Amino acid sequence: MFELVATAESIEQAEQLLDAGIDTLYIGEEAFGLRLPASFSVEDIAHITDLAHAKGKKVCVAVNAIMHNDRIKTVIPYLNELEKIKVDKITVGDPGVIHLMKKNDIKIPYIYDAQTMVTSANQINFWVKRGAQGAVLARELPYEELTEIREQVTVPLEVLVYGATCIHQSLRPLVQNYVNFTKQDTKTGKETGLFISEKKDPETHYSVYEDINGTHIFATDDVNLMPYLNQLVDAGLTTWKLDGIFTKGDSFVEIAKLFVHAKEAFTNKEWSNDLMNTLQEKLESLHPEERSMAAGFYTMDPSDVN
Numbered sequence: 001m002f003e004l005v006a007t008a009e010s011i012e013q014a015e016q017l018l019d020a021g022i023d024t025l026y027i028g029e030e031a032f033g034l035r036l037p038a039s040f041s042v043e044d045i046a047h048i049t050d051l052a053h054a055k056g057k058k059v060c061v062a063v064n065a066i067m068h069n070d071r072i073k074t075v076i077p078y079l080n081e082l083e084k085i086k087v088d089k090i091t092v093g094d095p096g097v098i099h100l101m102k103k104n105d106i107k108i109p110y111i112y113d114a115q116t117m118v119t120s121a122n123q124i125n126f127w128v129k130r131g132a133q134g135a136v137l138a139r140e141l142p143y144e145e146l147t148e149i150r151e152q153v154t155v156p157l158e159v160l161v162y163g164a165t166c167i168h169q170s171l172r173p174l175v176q177n178y179v180n181f182t183k184q185d186t187k188t189g190k191e192t193g194l195f196i197s198e199k200k201d202p203e204t205h206y207s208v209y210e211d212i213n214g215t216h217i218f219a220t221d222d223v224n225l226m227p228y229l230n231q232l233v234d235a236g237l238t239t240w241k242l243d244g245i246f247t248k249g250d251s252f253v254e255i256a257k258l259f260v261h262a263k264e265a266f267t268n269k270e271w272s273n274d275l276m277n278t279l280q281e282k283l284e285s286l287h288p289e290e291r292s293m294a295a296g297f298y299t300m301d302p303s304d305v306n
Contacts, residue, residue: 009037021260033062121152163243171214221294
């Protein structure tokens, strides 16, 4: 069964994505969720959830932040509100949050999302036995490893098929520290468009920004698995995530429509190389010009991942 999951940067875009055919909206509040295009209040989440349910769609809320003592004290009231709103599921990576959910009898279904650490079937199955109804796979997994995990797990596994890949997070304000040291007057949020490059390769473009969760650094290439969707389908990996953190507005909605078209083609057994090439060409025209795309780790030999 296919599920297309997409981030949303506004209530208006959320409506557009629902109308485009997205199955699940992925939203949240930055105090509890990581690397979201926008931070939504509880009231906004309630409104978006009502919109989604009215259209027969779902909402998943990010509660996958790295929780320190001060923040984990506030997570239960937040989860209580999400339960009242009747969001369909949340993503969680902190065992402390999972423990508190059980202790406080919070019954929101959760997807295990510990970011780069979700790299084995045993780890996923550990959390499935403790209530997880799915898992978000690490973005740095080659196809061979993805298929091995799929064969050993019974719950849905989310794969990033379009969007940016975070390769480093630190609670420390690394960019602000640099700005202070160099005496620059520069904002460090994602709207500023900061990036770093390797000295040996000036063409690299590691996007970097800071928020309440610290410093986030992204891979040079955004992920695009449009040419490999047939492999994912054959492997039973049909929960596809679209991340619009660096692809804004109408462009992201139009890209979402391309993956909806792909999903429908597979469902109706109409997928072909010609269709893939057409969708790929349109995707390349919609993707931000300043950002490059590639398959990421997907096509790599596992022995070369180091």
